[in-house]
Amino acid sequence: MTLRDGVALACLVGAAALGGRLGELRRGARTGAEAPAKEHALVRLGVTALGGLRAFVLDALWCQAVGQWMRKEWDASEATFDLIEALEPRVPEVYVVAAWTSCFQIAPEAERRGHFEAAFGWMQAGLARLERGRLRNPKSARLPYVASFVLYQQCVREPYASRLRAQGIEPLQRARELAVEASRLAPRNHAVRFWELQAHRAEASWLAEEGRRSAARAALERAEEARRACLAALPPVLGEADAPLRLFRERVEGIGEILRRARAELAALSEGGDRAEGGAPCAEGSEPGGEGRAPGAARAGGEEEQR
Secondary structure (H helix, E strand, O other): OOHHHHHHHHHHHHHHHHHHHHHHHHHHHOOOOOOOHHHHHHHHHHHHHHHHHHHHHHHHHHHHHHHHHHOOOHHHHHHHHHHHHHHOOOOHHHHHHHHHHHHHHHHHHHHHOOOHHHHHHHHHHHHHHHHHHHHHOOOOOHHHHHHHHHHHHHOOOOOOHHHHHHOOOOHHHHHHHHHHHHHHHOOOOHHHHHHHHHHHHHHHHHHHHOOOHHHHHHHHHHHHHHHHHHHHHOOOOOOHHHHHHHHHHHHHHHHHHHHHHHHHHHHHHHHHOOOOOOOOOOOOOOOOOOOOOOOOOOOOOHHHHHO
């Protein structure tokens, strides 16, 4: 046996011993639910087989994934993310980073080149990854939050909207459901509550455009409830260093007036029996941060998404 073989054997023995100890500590600290039974063996394989070496393997895989992403080797990067996901099934950011790459980097590039089927395939792959993450991390608010954001920002337009509807998924409605799920998991997170508010507003616009005024009024009421919950999630006292939060509170308070006008417009439409000229209510074009948004849907500002 050479010196190199001896060192390798010693590392493997040490990693196995360390892996057993780490497993005991993780069992005591685990807070999330186990993966579904049909996936249990798959996600456990990489976790248990490598033991203490798993961290080193993960670091190498992340470096490889970043390099592949920079070289635009998309298929290879997806395969690498699959390996990372198998080794770290209970870390929500693994799913978020991989899905974000698929939905906001790869799919738009395929779309720009006119490869619409490929773009939809990448978008589907990102959404499916987030769904797997939700199943494996049921206490994470981050995963439904990001899934809602992807649907709202990317999938309410073509070439994605009609393809999702053909599969029985209404993008705006599903975005609202996921936003509500995220807000229930993180009720004190003002950014998540703001996203719930925006999702209800978008749903109200969509329903009004469809002529479903009663449902649109109900969505506006839900938006008002979410707006109040968003304000309640903010600290009661804001100091001098909290200028961004004060601006955020002013914006949320201003949305209350937008919702009030939308409710009044819907009431007038119901009384008169005619649709208002120029579009549905709630599609306010004067809201800050609304440039480039989908028709009838006010985008959440990027600064709130980052808080």
